[in-house]
Amino acid sequence: MSGFLRSASRVWLTGATSGIGEALARRLIHDGHSLVVTGRRQSALDELVTLAPDRVDSARADTTNLSELDQVGSTLADAASLDLAILNAGTCEYLDVSQFDSELIRRNIETNVMGTVLSVERALPHLRRTRELGRPAAVAIVGSSAWWFPFGRAEGYGASKAALAYFAQSLRADLAREGIEVFLVSPGFVKTPLTDRNDFPMPFLIEADDAAGRIIAGLQKGHHSIEFPKRFTWTLRLLGNLPQGVIDRMAARMARNTSQES
Ligand SMILES: NC(=O)c1ccc[n+]([C@@H]2O[C@H](COP(=O)([O-])OP(=O)(O)OC[C@H]3O[C@@H](n4cnc5c(N)ncnc54)[C@H](OP(=O)(O)O)[C@@H]3O)[C@@H](O)[C@H]2O)c1
DSSP, X not given: OOOXXXXXXXXXXESTTSHHHHHHHHHHHHTTOEEEEEOSOHHHHHHHHHHOTTTEXXXXXXXXXXXXXXXXXXXXXXXXXXXXXXXXXXXXXXXXXXGOOHHHHHHHHIXXXXXXXXXXXXXXXXXXXXXXXXXXXXXXXXXOSGGGSOOTTOHHHHHHHHHHHXXXXXXXXXXXXXXXXXXXXXXXXXXXXXXXXXXXXXXXXXXXXXXXXHHHHHHHHTOSXXXXXXXXXXXXXXXXXXXXXXXXXXXXHHHHHHHHHO
8 A cells, every 4th residue: 555646746637627626736836746638628627737747747637428428538658657547527516306308417428438538548558558667557536435325316326336435446356466556535525616516514514625634644544444524424424323324214204304305
């Protein structure tokens, strides 16, 4: 288990244009790392490049689009090496069960699961090259703690993040013999454009810059599971370990209350 980001590193960061990803990008640039930043909004990527034009490359892509991701692959190939891929791009759309919409579920899964899977596919050859040079290499996948409890309306988002957690842990097992590490980041509520849309209470909400600091600290310490804030994640773990019947009653009551508020 290695610590990452302790010395100047080359990082590919997806979802760099807002929220947690933007806060991560700003901190990493400030700390002297070199970045390839990805998102769909070119103007936001350009803004990050201006912070350190000699160390930040923009590689615009929709992470669900194969040919756009291939372009990122060539930017990564141009780089000397890749130490760490932080795959953070994600979306969250909530379901209104009275108008069940499978396309909404598909969009959550396409972006959060397949976007990450396709990004891993693009990152791996570069991480393997780094390992051949005898240097540590890692993937960090930004999941969520939301799926640890069956929250109403989160059928799509929760399912996508549950799948992502399994994917990350299985990938960790398979890549262990190559020495490529896999980190799984599971945040609670973080104030970002994604959660600004939420119309329900968000206990223990933290700022994006705080979240970025916790992710970097976890990567530096080599913690493969980075979960925060602890007051939220411990509470969810506790609730998730209750008997299933109790969980079901609590979840149904919470779902009812949320739909009455909206
Ligand atoms: N905020 C929270 O409370 C919270 C909690 C747990 C987990 N998370 C996870 O943290 C990650 C970041 O979320 P956030 O809260 O910072 O949200 P955000 O502010 O909405 O940022 C999402 C980022 O993902 C990018 N993105 C979305 N779809 C994309 C696509 N198809 N291709 C490329 N980039 C795409 C967006 O860039 P463009 O729009 O420029 O494409 C943006 O940079 C997500 O994976 C989210 O699920 C967030």
